[in-house]
Amino acid sequence: xxxxxxxxxxxxxxxxxxxxxxxxxxxxxxxxxxxxxxxxxxxxxxxxxxxxxxxxxxxxxxxxx
Numbered sequence: 626x627x628x629x630x631x632x633x634x635x636x637x638x639x640x641x642x643x644x645x646x647x648x649x650x651x652x653x654x655x656x657x658x659x660x661x662x663x664x665x666x667x668x669x670x671x672x673x674x675x676x677x678x679x680x681x682x683x684x685x686x687x688x689x690x
Contacts, residue, residue: 643659650656657665666672 646656647659650658663676666676
């Protein structure tokens with residue numbers, strides 16, 4: 626029970642951090658938003674491989690049951 630609660634708390638902290646970074650990026654001119662960063666990564670072949678690997682990792686660890 627403690628392990629699953631810690632996992633949920635950790636993922637909640639990651640989500641809140643990601644949202645805070647996105648809000649900060651949208652309010653300040655010097656920072657890239659998540660969409661801009663993903664778009665920049667998708668322009669190159671190595672970037673596409675990394676994005677594909679990230680989606681694969683998410684699918685294997687969280688979506689496949």
